[in-house]
Amino acid sequence: MxxxxxxxxxxxxxVVLFTLVASIGSAITKSPFLLTVIRSNSMYPVWERGDMILVDKVTQNDDLKTGDIVIFKSEEGSLSSKGWIAHRIIEGNKEEGFITQGDANQYTDQENGESSSIKQEWIVGRAFTLNNTPIVLPKLGYLSxxxxxxxxxxxxxxxxxxxxxxxxxxxxxxxxxxxxxxxxxxxxxxxxxxxxxxxxxxxxxxxLLSSQHMKLIYEVSESSSGALMGSAVGVLQKGEEVELPLVELSNSGAIPLIGVITTQDNQITTSLEKVFITKGQEIQTTFKVSGKKTGAYESTIHVGLFFPLLPSSIMQLLASQSYWLALGVVSLVPxxxxxxxxxxxxxxxxxxxxxxxxxxxxxxxxxxx
Incomplete structure (x- = not known):
């Protein structure tokens, strides 16, 4: 015995460790990682709300076929507001898009106007199967x-x-x-x-879910400034400075938070580096880009909101090395x-x-x- x-x-x-790893991975990548939780009964009886399924990652080069159950997020139609969906491919291809349907639904997602054809780039994975049967972990998703x-x-x-x-x-x-x-x-x-x-x-x-990571693309030119597609900063002339809004830091919970803003780009400065945020408080932040050295840049500003489990100076020191280091250390404290x-x-x-x-x-x- x-x-x-x-x-x-x-x-x-x-099982617990695997589920926790999947939860962390999903939070970091903002998409299903290893596992995904089922949020509706649209695929009954294959699975039900609250079940968890194993996810087989899909890339742009993978071939998908009729009968595959894929995990996707539509970017058009009413289905776009429902997050990640797991439905079966009924027909279609990667060039023209796929027609999808839940096994329990009477119509396809496209027939009732909820979405256009599902593009392959919207698909992050498919249900992992064994002998064509999806691997389902019953009811383990209710906690999530x-x-x-x-x-x-x-x-x-x-x-x-x-x-x-x-x-x-x-x-x-x-x-x-x-x-x-x-x-x-x-x-x-x-x-x-x-x-x-x-x-x-x-x-x-x-x-992690309350933090933000802002991608900044910009250029510094020796002779001129101007706009740059997909960039809020654009092209700066060397020696030029531009200041723009960053994010609003707020705390709607009862537990105080410590906001820490860091970046590895020495041409970027922020209006705040660390701040204590009490319940109901809202703080507007800005950032400034100084064109010190010519070139093309792709930088990240990490805006971390942490529980006050360590002194703010230590959190800032850790975050200045790496946001992920600070997140890991603070998470482990309790x-x-x-x-x-x-x-x-x-x-x-x-x-x-x-x-x-x-x-x-x-x-x-x-x-x-």
């Missing part, structure tokens, strides 16, 4: 849907922290009453580790104590090592018998 329990625990940890709906709630993070504390407290009391060697302490260790990782990922994803506790606590550490060794020995016996 112990080896079965050990394998089940490892599978649970694996709930989080999306409530991420702006001021009670979300405190509620999660309290829930984790209650679960850990109950497990501590339950295990503390068991004196025999059959103690199931290994479960408690998984709760600590998974709880810490989950808390860090939720906090990191929340900060989760690290939970993750490390099973390795610091002598009783839990001994049990972890003993259970891992015992499980490894049994796995070896199974493999060689």
């Amino acid at each position: 112990k080896i079965i329990k050990f394998i089940i625990n490892m599978l649970v940890v694996g 849907l709930w989080f999306e709906k409530n991420q702006s709630s001021p009670l979300l993070l405190p509620g999660i922290a309290i829930l984790l504390a209650v679960i850990i407290g109950i497990e501590e009391l339950r295990n503390g009453k068991k004196k025999s060697r059959s103690n199931k302490g290994i479960d408690l260790q998984f709760i600590y580790i998974i709880g810490g990782i989950t808390l860090s990922v939720i906090i990191g994803t929340t900060m 989760g690290i104590p939970l993750i490390l506790y099973p390795f610091i606590n002598r009783r839990l550490r001994i049990k972890t090592i003993r259970e891992v060794k015992r499980g490894t020995r049994k796995l070896r016996r199974i493999a060689f018998n």
Whole structure:
């Protein structure tokens, strides 16, 4: 029974970590990464709302065929406001576009006017299949849907922290009453580790979704200035300066935020580098581009909104090196104590090592018998 329990625990940890990685990847890329959550019943009975499916990435060079279930975001029609859609290709090709339809829908997406033909560049992936059957993780997406709906709630993070504390407290009391060697302490260790990782990922994803990354394309010319297609700055004459609006920093939640604005381009300066933002506060920011050196430039301004888990000066120092470094470090601050506790606590550490060794020995016996 112990080896079965050990394998089940490892599978649970694996699924949780895989789901968290997919959530982080989706937040960073702003598109489905490894997994996507189903938000409607338009593909019933293949899957239902709240299910999760594995995503096979699609590039512009991939060949798609009739019957493929693709994940796309329409840029035309009413379907464009519904985000990422997973529907089946009914007909079409990459040159003329694809006709798509949900298995449970009476009409195609094009017949009812919700979208024009789906262009291949709108498609980011297709449902991963095994023997032509999509791999579906039933109901695992409901947590993600709930989080999306409530991420702006001021009670979300405190509620999660309290829930984790209650679960850990109950497990501590339950295990503390068991004196025999059959103690199931290994479960408690998984709760600590998974709880810490989950808390860090939720906090990191929340900060990532509230942050902005502004791409700037501009040129500096020796002799003239002018407009540049796709550029808010345009072409600057050497020595010229231009100041433009950046973003409005605001905080609608109950938890104060620290705004940090950074860029690696030494020709760009911002009106603010760091600022403390209280509930209901709104701050307009600007940036200035100085044409110091001729050439063509493509730069990024990172506007990060962080929970005040570290001093603002440290956050600014980290963000000046890399926004992603700052995001990772700040996200780990609340989760690290939970993750490390099973390795610091002598009783839990001994049990972890003993259970891992015992499980490894049994796995070896199974493999060689």
